[in-house]
Amino acid sequence: MPFISQIDRQSDYNLVSPTTPIVIDNGASYFRIGWAGETDPRVIFRNIVQRPRHKVTGETVTIVGDHNPALMKYFDCTRSGPRSAFDSNVVYQFEIMEYILDFGFDRMGANESEIDHPVLITECVCNPVQSRSKMAELLFETYGVPSIAFGVDAAFSYIYNQQHGVCNRDGLALCPGFTTTHVIPFVDGEPIYKGCCRTNIGGFHVTDYLKQLLSLKYPYHLARFTWEKVEDLKMEHCYIAQDYASEARLFQRGVKEAEEKTRCWQLPWVPPPTEEPPSEEEIARKAAIKEKQGQRLREMAEAKRSSRINELENELHGLEFLLQQLEQVEESDIPSFLRDTGYVSKQEIDSARNKVTQSLRKAKGEPKSEQTETEKADPLASEKYSLINIPDEMLTPEQLIEKKKQMSLKSMSEGRQRLKQKRYEEEMQRERKQQLEEERRLENPELYLEQLHAKYKDLSERVDQRKRLKTNGNHSNGNNLSGGVGRGERLNAAQRERMRLLTTAAFDRGKGEDTFGAKDEDWQLYKLMSKDNDDDDEGPDEDEAELARISSRLRDLDPTFVPRLETGSSQPAEAPRIRPLTKEDFQIVFGVERFRCPEILFNPNWIGVDQVGLDEMTGVSIRRLPYKDESLEERLTKSILVTGGSSLFPGMIERLESGIRMIRPCGTPIKIVRALDPVMDAWRGASAYASASLFHTQTFSRMDYYEKGEDWLRSYQLQYTL
Structure with missing residues (x-):
């Protein structure tokens, strides 16, 4: 293989x-x-x-x-x-x-x-x-x-x-290994296996614990925490604290000593490129390219415009020639002549010629003449609505139907013209208002901004109040507070108005004979009930539009302006701005983790291992010896050798010595040494x-x-x- x-x-x-x-x-x-x-x-x-x-x-x-x-x-x-x-x-x-x-x-x-x-x-x-x-x-x-x-x-x-x-011939070998930790007593150079002690804790668990802590602290750098890298970080930065509680309090208070013990691992990070301002030569080069492109586009537009003018002139000459031929044709041959040309009537040919003429003037850029437009619009209107001014007695039934259609079309056309004129006037009024506001702002910008903020506050409070009233009603619970739990407060204003009208009608009928409907005024009740408080709804719509306009104006003028969250507003919140990543975002900081992870060698119960730590293992091993001899115990504690990869943590010898002194009798000689190469x-x-x-x-x-x-x-x- x-x-x-x-x-x-x-x-x-x-x-x-x-x-x-x-x-x-x-x-x-x-x-x-x-x-x-x-x-x-x-x-x-x-x-x-x-x-x-x-x-x-x-x-x-x-x-x-x-x-x-x-x-x-x-x-x-x-x-x-x-x-x-x-x-x-x-x-x-x-x-x-x-x-x-x-x-x-x-x-x-x-x-x-x-x-x-x-x-x-x-x-x-x-x-x-x-x-x-x-x-x-x-x-x-x-x-x-x-x-x-x-x-x-x-x-x-x-x-x-x-x-x-x-070390001596009599002593203890303390070996914190990769997955387990052993303590072996030696007497006269030979190990006494009956006194051995083992704990299922070692360097593997320290590395795994450090990997878990870093993964929880920096989840967005999870792929960086490979086993080999975490092992290197453990051997390079971790140490054994002499007193874990006092060491943890240093980092909790954030004193200067804790900052000195903090280490940092910088991950690879490439700063974003800084955009340098372009040089004068670059600006001139881009301007020349832009001018060349603009000239090319203008030439293309001019060529297209010339082609369009030629097409319209040819079409106009064709229509005029057609009208000239139509004048020379006899009355009986007009239908067959029009059938060959594809037009229905002479009026349709005139209308097409007028449209082509307007398009040609527009293509040539000639200004429109109001008198000409009116003169052309009037005959067109008279041709389009030719039956309106004719009395009904002179029209046939088919023409009467056509007259009604023309009247309807004319009223709709006039309505559209009036609406267009109204929008034009509103736009002109809005422009004049904006111009006045701009003049006020230029005269005194600070006063203008202060007035704008005050108006925005007043409008926002008014809109919020109307929305609350529309939802909860005008009902008061005696403390001038709205939004209680009664049914009247859960109904809006339109629903409460309907209930009032029905209650009044029922009360009137209960006085005597039921005569509701005898008068025409009684039926007005249904018209009142069908209203949804139009008067209440018109005001808030205008206020909300004005509030949106002022809010947009304040965003442009005041960079510190933050719009208020209106009650019941359905507008989504603005998305948070993305902060560009910096060098600090790619730093792994080791603080408490440096001594917290190796501490499990002395407290295995932190990771769920219900066994003793390194310092207590020596006492267990000595108690397991098959023979009891105080002088032998003293010789064993005078030569404790620490070996194994996990013994390389700084502070291991001092921590072991202080831990063993606490479990041994007072005055017991204790000497702990580290192997030449653990x-x-x-x-x-x-x-x-x-x-x-x-x-x-x-x-x-x-x-x-x-x-x-x-x-x-x-x-x-x-x-x-x-």
Whole structure:
């Protein structure tokens, strides 16, 4: 199966002696493999596997550990996410583990399927026999390893630091790892597994907690918070607070010390381009282009106008020629002549000629003559309404019907003319009013604006009051307040008027004999009931139009003007203006998150893990020792080694020391030290151990596995002091 990786393949595999063991630090976060006796592993990669398909060929590839992001655009990763072989620091997915071992041995340079070197592989404390036996079966059956040794990673780190004088032979190894945290007591250089303690909290949970907090704080930058980036931010910015409550109060008060502890991550941001004013040459060039385009358009318009004039002149000459021929035709031949020309009468030809003449004058730009228009309109009107002035006695029944139609058309035409004249007068009056207002504004702008604001306020209050009265009515509840809960207040003015008229009529009929309808005046009641308070509606319409005009005027003159929200207004609110994005919108600020996330190592119940923290685990481990000795407890607390990736947080040693002093008796000597390299000391300790001459005595061979089976692994225990 093909691998995709950026890790170079080793080339000296065949040059190493077959007796040299291969050392594997199989951690839940990283996989490290190398040769025994060396100070650094040859290959390091993340202990995850991903198997996507190629988008074109459909071929499945295996991506182990870190991958090249540039190549991922060619693969479909939606159905295959990163998978780990671990569950709480225990290997349980051996199919994924086989991919990881294949890749590790391949990067070491192994060409053959069988590995002819002894293997020392790390495991967690008190690893289940099922997991250990499956790992042995995988190494023996699949890779043909001659011999295997299992050891605890935290124990190798403690022994390595002990050899360098960092810690004593008696002490505690506190290892906050990726998914779990272990405490292992050491007596005379050997781990006491009966006193071990484990908590299901580690660096994975800190990273996940930080990712959740940042995602909630900055949801619009969610795609930026990848696992790898949040892991880097955690290791770069997070720290352990000595007193979480007092540290949180600093950020709550926002003092200067909190500002100094705040960090900022600037995301990529490109400022919007600033529009520079055009130069004089650019303005002149654009003006020349615009003038050239305008000249071209004018030439095109002139050509079109000339063509139109020619067409109209030809049409006019044709109509005049037609009229001249019509005068020479005899009366009996006129119908047949008109039938050939397509016209019905001479009047229709005259009307067409007049229309063409008007169009021609309009095309030539000649001014209209009112006298000419009137002279032409009168004969046209007399021809169009020729039967109006003729008495009815002189008309036939068909002509009477036609006369009624002409009268109706003439009245409608006159009405349209009057309406047009009225609109023209209103427009002229509006222009004169606007001109007067503009003169007033120019004379005293401040006074004009003040009067405009006062008028707007008065009109808005009047409109609101009328709308309330129209909805709730004029009913008063005794306190001059409207809008009560009675039925009279829920009816509008028109409905209350109808109820009053009906009540009055019923009261009058109840006095005696019912004589309603005997008089013509009684039927006027229905006309009154059919009205919808027209008088009430006319005023608000004019006021609302004036209010809209003044509001528009104020928007133009006063930039600080904010229109009031009228009661019952159906106009939608103005959309908020979009603020352009700035550099601050692409900044991720770390404040309380810097110490809040690592705090779960001491308070796991914050994320729902009902277990003790790091400081309390030491007391639990000491109490679990099979023998009670005060001097031994003092020796253990005098040499506490902190190792593992999560021990790199600043302030970890001081916080652990203050927490352990609170649970130990007063005066107990406590010394806490950090490993030389909390991340790599486990592999280096295993490398030094595998390079010892007596290492072969701590392994079990493939023949032993075939002969004794996995039950022999139950009692297998590595001796760390050779």
